[in-house]
Amino acid sequence: MLKGCLYPIIGFILVYPLGYILINMGCPFGVTIVLAFAPMVIGFFVGDAQDKREKAEIIESRGLSEDEVVHVGSYVGGHPSLDDTIPLCHAYKKGTNLVLTKKLSLTEVSGSEIPIADIDNITLQDASTIDKRITAGRMLLVGVFALAWQKKEKNEMAFIEIQWHQGKFDHQTLFCFEGDGAFKRANKARNQLIRICS
Numbered sequence: 001m002l003k004g005c006l007y008p009i010i011g012f013i014l015v016y017p018l019g020y021i022l023i024n025m026g027c028p029f030g031v032t033i034v035l036a037f038a039p040m041v042i043g044f045f046v047g048d049a050q051d052k053r054e055k056a057e058i059i060e061s062r063g064l065s066e067d068e069v070v071h072v073g074s075y076v077g078g079h080p081s082l083d084d085t086i087p088l089c090h091a092y093k094k095g096t097n098l099v100l101t102k103k104l105s106l107t108e109v110s111g112s113e114i115p116i117a118d119i120d121n122i123t124l125q126d127a128s129t130i131d132k133r134i135t136a137g138r139m140l141l142v143g144v145f146a147l148a149w150q151k152k153e154k155n156e157m158a159f160i161e162i163q164w165h166q167g168k169f170d171h172q173t174l175f176c177f178e179g180d181g182a183f184k185r186a187n188k189a190r191n192q193l194i195r196i197c198s
Contacts, residue, residue: 058106068092070192072160073185075100078173080166081111089175093196098162114173116197119164124190126183127157158186160193 059069075086079100088103093116100112155178162173177186 062092062106064092067192068196069106070189070196071185072100072175072189072193073177074175076159076174076176078161078171079112079114080169080171082109091193091196098193098197114162114164115166118166119162119197120170121161121163122190122193122197123161123163124183124186125159125161127159156180156182158183160186160190162193 056066059066069090069092072089072091075082075089077085082100086100086102086109090101090103090106091098092101092106093099094108094113096116097113098116098119100109100114101107102109158177160175160177162171162175164171164173175186175189177183177189
């Protein structure tokens with residue numbers, strides 16, 4: 001939430017002074033710039049509050065609390081009944097099973113049950129990388145020395161792996177988190193899963 005709030009706030013900080021200066025200079029576009037940007041900022045905050053309210057209503061309609069529904073990232077693979085990936089996957093305990101759902105609607109994915117008694121372990125893996133690249137600005141600024149002054153970019157990625165068995169087969173069902181704070185979000189989800197399955 002906080003990171004998403006920063007973009008409209010930064011935009012407002014940049015656009016508002018420009019609009020103010022243009023208004024003081026007598027330019028009619030200054031008012032237009034400020035008035036055009038204000039609904040975007042208001043819409044962002046109203047939309048975010050509405051999404052949270054809808055999420056709470058959906059969870060409550062299932063007879064669950066927010067602590068019982070875990071955002072587990074994107075389902076990557078490893079479940080014997082699921083062939084396709086599931087972006088924005090959630091999981092919750094239903095009876096003696098852990099059930100996977102699509103997005104926030106909590107629409108159960110057919111055949112996605114994992115018997116809690118068959119879960120052997122829930123592990124966390126970090127797959128973050130640091131990429132180095134040469135930017136055009138650095139190349140123009142320092143020429144060939146830009147080769148030594150490459151921009152470092154961290155691509156964060158973390159995985160949750162649910163290890164479980166069914167009959168004579170062992171399964172490793174994998175979920176992926178990407179972006180800033182991926183490892184932290186994956187760790188939080190893993191801990192929630194462990195609490196639910198205990």
